[in-house]
Amino acid sequence: MKDVIIGLEVHVQLNKLNSKLFCGCSTKYHDSEPNTYTCPVCLGLPGALPVLNRAIVEAAIKVALALNCEIAEQTLFYRKNYYYPDLPKGFQISQYDYPIATNGKLVIEGDGERQIRIKRVHMEEDPARLVHKGPIERSKYSLIDYNRSGMPLLEVVTEPDLGSPKEARQFLNKLRNILEYLDVFDGSLEGALRVDANISLAGGARTEVKNISSYKGVEKALSFEIVRQKNLMRRGIKVVQETRHYDEARGVTISLRTKEEEKDYRYFPEPDLVPFKVKDKVAEIRKCLPELPDAKRRRFVKRYNISEHHAKVLTSELGLANFFENVAAKVGANQAATWIADVLKGELNYRDLDISAFSPEHMIQILHMLEEKNITEKGAVQVIRTLLDKGGTPAEIVKQKGLLKVDEDVIAKAVDEAIKENPAAVKDYHAGKNEALHFLVGQVMKKTSGKADPNVVNKLLREKL
Amino acid sequence: MITKKDVEHIGWLARIKLSDEEKEEFTTQLNSILDYFAKLDEIDPNVAPTHHVSGVVNVFRDDAVKESLDQKDVLQNAPKKEEGFFKGPRIV
Amino acid sequence: MTSISEIKKRMKETSAEEVVQSLFDKIERSKLNAFITLTKEQALKEARKADKNGAKGALAAIPIAVKDNISTRGIRTTCASKILKGYVPPYDAHVIGRLKAEGAIIIGKTNMDEFAMGSSTETSFFGPTRNPHDLSRVPGGSSGGSAATVAGGEVPIALGSDTGGSVRCPASFCGVVGLKPTYGLVSRYGLISYANSLEQIGPLGCSVEDVALLLDVIAGHDPRDSTSHVVKKKRYIDELEDDVSDIKIGVPKEYFEGVDKGVEKAVWDGIKLLEDMGASYSEIGLSHTKYALASYYIIAMSEASSNLARFDGVRYGLRLKKDKDWHTTFSEIRADGFGEEVKRRILLGTYALSAGYYGRYYLKALKVRTLIKQDFENAFKKVDVLIAPTMPFTAFKIGEKIDDPLSLYMADVNTVPINLAGVPSISIPCGFANGLPIGMQIIGKHFDEGAILRMAYTFEKHVEATE
Numbered sequence A: 001m002k003d004v005i006i007g008l009e010v011h012v013q014l015n016k017l018n019s020k021l022f023c024g025c026s027t028k029y030h031d032s033e034p035n036t037y038t039c040p041v042c043l044g045l046p047g048a049l050p051v052l053n054r055a056i057v058e059a060a061i062k063v064a065l066a067l068n069c070e071i072a073e074q075t076l077f078y079r080k081n082y083y084y085p086d087l088p089k090g091f092q093i094s095q096y097d098y099p100i101a102t103n104g105k106l107v108i109e110g111d112g113e114r115q116i117r118i119k120r121v122h123m124e125e126d127p128a129r130l131v132h133k134g135p136i137e138r139s140k141y142s143l144i145d146y147n148r149s150g151m152p153l154l155e156v157v158t159e160p161d162l163g164s165p166k167e168a169r170q171f172l173n174k175l176r177n178i179l180e181y182l183d184v185f186d187g188s189l190e191g192a193l194r195v196d197a198n199i200s201l202a203g204g205a206r207t208e209v210k211n212i213s214s215y216k217g218v219e220k221a222l223s224f225e226i227v228r229q230k231n232l233m234r235r236g237i238k239v240v241q242e243t244r245h246y247d248e249a250r251g252v253t254i255s256l257r258t259k260e261e262e263k264d265y266r267y268f269p270e271p272d273l274v275p276f277k278v279k280d281k282v283a284e285i286r287k288c289l290p291e292l293p294d295a296k297r298r299r300f301v302k303r304y305n306i307s308e309h310h311a312k313v314l315t316s317e318l319g320l321a322n323f324f325e326n327v328a329a330k331v332g333a334n335q336a337a338t339w340i341a342d343v344l345k346g347e348l349n350y351r352d353l354d355i356s357a358f359s360p361e362h363m364i365q366i367l368h369m370l371e372e373k374n375i376t377e378k379g380a381v382q383v384i385r386t387l388l389d390k391g392g393t394p395a396e397i398v399k400q401k402g403l404l405k406v407d408e409d410v411i412a413k414a415v416d417e418a419i420k421e422n423p424a425a426v427k428d429y430h431a432g433k434n435e436a437l438h439f440l441v442g443q444v445m446k447k448t449s450g451k452a453d454p455n456v457v458n459k460l461l462r463e464k465l
Numbered sequence B: 001m002i003t004k005k006d007v008e009h010i011g012w013l014a015r016i017k018l019s020d021e022e023k024e025e026f027t028t029q030l031n032s033i034l035d036y037f038a039k040l041d042e043i044d045p046n047v048a049p050t051h052h053v054s055g056v057v058n059v060f061r062d063d064a065v066k067e068s069l070d071q072k073d074v075l076q077n078a079p080k081k082e083e084g085f086f087k088g089p090r091i092v
Numbered sequence C: 001m002t003s004i005s006e007i008k009k010r011m012k013e014t015s016a017e018e019v020v021q022s023l024f025d026k027i028e029r030s031k032l033n034a035f036i037t038l039t040k041e042q043a044l045k046e047a048r049k050a051d052k053n054g055a056k057g058a059l060a061a062i063p064i065a066v067k068d069n070i071s072t073r074g075i076r077t078t079c080a081s082k083i084l085k086g087y088v089p090p091y092d093a094h095v096i097g098r099l100k101a102e103g104a105i106i107i108g109k110t111n112m113d114e115f116a117m118g119s120s121t122e123t124s125f126f127g128p129t130r131n132p133h134d135l136s137r138v139p140g141g142s143s144g145g146s147a148a149t150v151a152g153g154e155v156p157i158a159l160g161s162d163t164g165g166s167v168r169c170p171a172s173f174c175g176v177v178g179l180k181p182t183y184g185l186v187s188r189y190g191l192i193s194y195a196n197s198l199e200q201i202g203p204l205g206c207s208v209e210d211v212a213l214l215l216d217v218i219a220g221h222d223p224r225d226s227t228s229h230v231v232k233k234k235r236y237i238d239e240l241e242d243d244v245s246d247i248k249i250g251v252p253k254e255y256f257e258g259v260d261k262g263v264e265k266a267v268w269d270g271i272k273l274l275e276d277m278g279a280s281y282s283e284i285g286l287s288h289t290k291y292a293l294a295s296y297y298i299i300a301m302s303e304a305s306s307n308l309a310r311f312d313g314v315r316y317g318l319r320l321k322k323d324k325d326w327h328t329t330f331s332e333i334r335a336d337g338f339g340e341e342v343k344r345r346i347l348l349g350t351y352a353l354s355a356g357y358y359g360r361y362y363l364k365a366l367k368v369r370t371l372i373k374q375d376f377e378n379a380f381k382k383v384d385v386l387i388a389p390t391m392p393f394t395a396f397k398i399g400e401k402i403d404d405p406l407s408l409y410m411a412d413v414n415t416v417p418i419n420l421a422g423v424p425s426i427s428i429p430c431g432f433a434n435g436l437p438i439g440m441q442i443i444g445k446h447f448d449e450g451a452i453l454r455m456a457y458t459f460e461k462h463v464e465a466t467e
Ligand SMILES: [Mg+2]
Pocket: A094, A124, A155
């Protein structure tokens, strides 16, 4: 038996679609004034009725297929009845019996490959956004913005197959990766992904940590929870089954007075929506599925003959993979893989940028210059950094910074000068002292302001000495 | 038979605060109505439940954006509001 | 009573404005308490506009009253409840859009049982509506205001809603015509839900012709209601023929059990009259009728308990001065805002859906619903329409049944099975007992409103129902 057992309920916003789940309000509400993307339906006004967005059902099927799920023959929506200030109707339209998909799996790569079972995937509507003045437990009132209300959510529920906070994070990264490949999800938007995590230690009760809203948060919240539970056990205190709230700012989980329990939700089929049979759509949707990360990774290794590691990094984001293929079409694939996966990706991460911040054309130009030995590797890195920090074109930067490699005539001249100016070193060299050669190389580099190719300098010095 | 305590719990689930007299009265009334509902205990039909009487399936709308309401109209009915937000009660 | 054609005649003789003004004069003097809100200013403005520009549409310049659970943009909509205090919808229900498109003039919002929960219009926060035939009696409910105002000659037509008889019951008690359409014929968009899977908006009027005309305006597919049907649009008004010779009537014997003698006789007289007109009839069994009432109330209350959860004072409606924590705040608002009958139904519905009881109550009720539906399907293999008393008795005294909820529920025994099955039914006056009107309901197949309207029309032409 594992020491730590973790199961996740991941809520992802299908925010790449145009309109909300049950109404025509736009999904592009992020960074807008509160309550400007609402209508009678998503405000839960009396008399308003939901009508299901077809594209969201299709997107849900896409995701479910990518997660290797079985798609339901017939599916329908239920009402989950509970009260909370962010819930405009006093119930959430969700799925219960007959969810759209069940029994999937997702392979994650950590230390070796691990298969995580997906229990179910279902659709539901997002509640509104609550804003508090100060911490939730001290705020005198709540402010409510319904722009988020009715956003399409997909809830992906795993079996308790995850063995560590790190694995939980790997799972989320992989899930996000797939969702972005399917073009239904933009993970960079606020509130795009929210996680409830169930966690228990061997011999202890299970707690549910709610309200985790970032990838990093998952690992932190779960690590905190493990330490908390271990401490309790060590002191002989029983871990109680409860719901805890993750406080992102403080990095702790706090016990929340329990709201309704599962048995209090009074699920029943939503009478305002009719059932839908989607089975006959599945084949068609499957045909249109794009190449998914695992398949792409395998193809990269095979087709471009690059390392498994590079392929993994390059396919970890769709944008990065496409970037690589663009570049690899024009320059050597191995060269491209190294420079994109190792150098460029590192520079982007350092600046918290994504691949859209860099043009594949520029990468091609830089790699061409390297291939033709017009710049040094060091120079190439400098070009990349300058492009990211200041912009411009590679050619301009090379010119401005004088990064163009000096040609052999100039180096030869500098070599002659260095030999003439340092007779002692020449003597030492002939006496077999290797350091003397290093010294002379250094002198030549100094004369060429570091732009000479060290290999060429070495070669010429040996010849002339 | 449901008890006064059951009525209290149902009141909590339904978010309706009940006075003591109401709890008493509803316990009696609810029991007599539930007694009547027990008529259904007489049968155990082996048929599918009718959730939707029309039998219609697959009703969708296209993923097209429609204009939302003006913020002014949205907030016009709000008993309490602040800076474009609805003002709700505190959580804890 | 004042029919549409009478109104048209008077408007031609004088003006739309004068006619509308005269209706308001009458309503303002009225003892019926049929209205919660009057829209006099706007109505008169529209009447003047019609006088000036000429009126257009199927209901050109025709005054209409609308039940106060149908959302009207800019006009307060209360569901006769304190909890919707001050609520003015920012949008129109589908049917309101249709009325406006056809030129109708809305003169006000009518009284009703709170959230349409009742059969007497006594549970309104705005006080009971009275029956124009006897002011000490109820008008029936829950669309009591709509039926009473039509019966009182204050307005020619009105809209009601029928979840378990709420159009037909008051039509019967007030002696007017009221129709519950097939589930899905009329869009529910904007109708404040009591029990979504059961209810339809329905027309009330003083003649079958007026009801058919109003149905023509409000029926039809609406993409904003997922349960709205796409049916080929035909004009019901064109189906009103004085001919029932090809129609086979079924008489469900279960619907005559425990019915008052006077009511039973009037309905049988009606059936005999139709026989004289060439229709044939046979007795028929709807064997699961005895389970209909329990099944209906369980389903309606369950759905209601969820539908009414949205009334929390955050976005609209009643809010108490001082907020506490959210749980206490919501609980106190709802305690103060809902009347006793509404609370009772919410509690029962909450219970019927709760863990451990779902199977015994809610799920069982839905299975019984299947049986009831099958009863009708089997009956309609043999006959074209069914005829039965709408209500087992005539209008009762205000206050007579209000303290015994169960006995009030029992009054709906003949109307609720129709909603469970989703079929259409029309209630038409068929006589009087002790000076009080009696209603006879004609029940049809799904979307066969044409047949029941034709039968009702023929009956109306030939019956001589006098007090
Ligand atoms: Mg959920």
